Amino acid sequence: MTLESTSSHPHKNTGVFTPENLMKLKSISYEYSASAGSYLYWEGDPADKLFYIIEGQVRITKATDDGKQLTLYIFQNDDLFGQLDSLQDSTHSFNAEVTEDSILGIIQLRDLEILLWQHGDLAVEFMKWMGLMHRITQTKFRDLLLFGKPGALCSVLIRLSNSYGEQHGEHILIPLRLTNTELAEMIGATRESVNRMLAEFKKQDIIQYEDNLLIIKDITYLRDLCHCENCPGTICRM
Amino acid sequence: MTLESTSSHPHKNTGVFTPENLMKLKSISYEYSASAGSYLYWEGDPADKLFYIIEGQVRITKATDDGKQLTLYIFQNDDLFGQLDSLQDSTHSFNAEVTEDSILGIIQLRDLEILLWQHGDLAVEFMKWMGLMHRITQTKFRDLLLFGKPGALCSVLIRLSNSYGEQHGEHILIPLRLTNTELAEMIGATRESVNRMLAEFKKQDIIQYEDNLLIIKDITYLRDLCHCENCPGTICRM
DNA sequence: CCGGATAAGTGAGTTTTATCACACCCGGCT
């Protein structure tokens, strides 16, 4: 229940921050509980906070006027997120939807700025974290544009398994119950297309369902399909 | 010829940096000349520098094993770029191709780190700059995924006009001679598709060619097609 | 145990986009 990483779930937020710096961040944060279905912010809201997920899940999405929806990121335990592009006057361009009851740490950018000003080493680590987040977006960009919808789907399956997957022998279980629609929104495709692609993968014994959870049986096949470059799990994630 | 902005070309790199901080950056940079066709770095090279374009043009691209090519960014005068996600051990995931003879300022991350450590205000501005760069990528992501290839093309045309466009009365001239292939590589489409889309736009009097340069006559039409949200030019750029 | 809601699955038809093949144009070179 703190900003430090716990051994129970090795924090995915990449280990950019040292325990001491996590403590500093904790010192300026306050806890906040949000229930599933609520939103931390909407497009257009002022972007003046960072969020740290102590427990729960938050998705960053984008909605268009014509009803389409895009899921950019899924954040979970120990992830840090928020828009940090100008420490004043900036507004969010995405929505943050709480998809599981969550406990969050909230950091006001105003406070963060002072902290960064005082602690050069924290500032440097912050920069690394920002660079990493950017890189996640850039590599996803490549994956989703270059290899068609099947390639895009493979990319998110790989990313899901890197971020949340549980190794069970040769198989990887993705412990999120994702609907076809949700997967579709991650790759900018339709539910039906996703359904057909998954059916095809199932037929070829690449993936499998158990209890409505996705199991990846042949990740190599997925990697080949999206020309995976085996980048580290800190970058190839949701 | 300096890192300061000059009034001759109002620097597009967003004005995140104060003149004093630009001077600090300049103090740790050294000049480097690169000729058109050369590369500043390739995928896999260690990412240990930042680059500032004093004069010239550099494109950040990604090539895939099956011959496809993607152009992520086009940087010009006064733009700052480089991978900054870990101040050691990081490698580039993209290529930096010099597309016009260029004069660059190079900053070693090693030196930058010390500077950031010492100057909290510079660190804070740096963070803003990084956030801005990330946001450019994120908004492009949306544009290229949600509105088909025509929407993607409109998005890059708008971005090109925001970054490099010259207003001529009602028209906007894009002073880069871009081939159909180059445009295609910016949106993950084929040359032929781009050609047909441009032909269609020409027929509808949305765009026009003069001297092989693109002129946008009806940017509103383009904005509608990609559901433009009129974000500021610092974000909606190439 | 039934009805309603939500998601999965699927077929048919259409639109979008890519592929292939080739003609044309134009500037530079010999």
Added chain:
DNA sequence: AGCCGGGTGTGATAAAACTCACTTATCCGG
């Protein structure tokens, strides 16, 4: 002039992806 190379323009065709309409499965509450 003639040729070459790189870029443009376009038709025919094929593949990819979306749309619509509908059936089936599953879960949950009464």
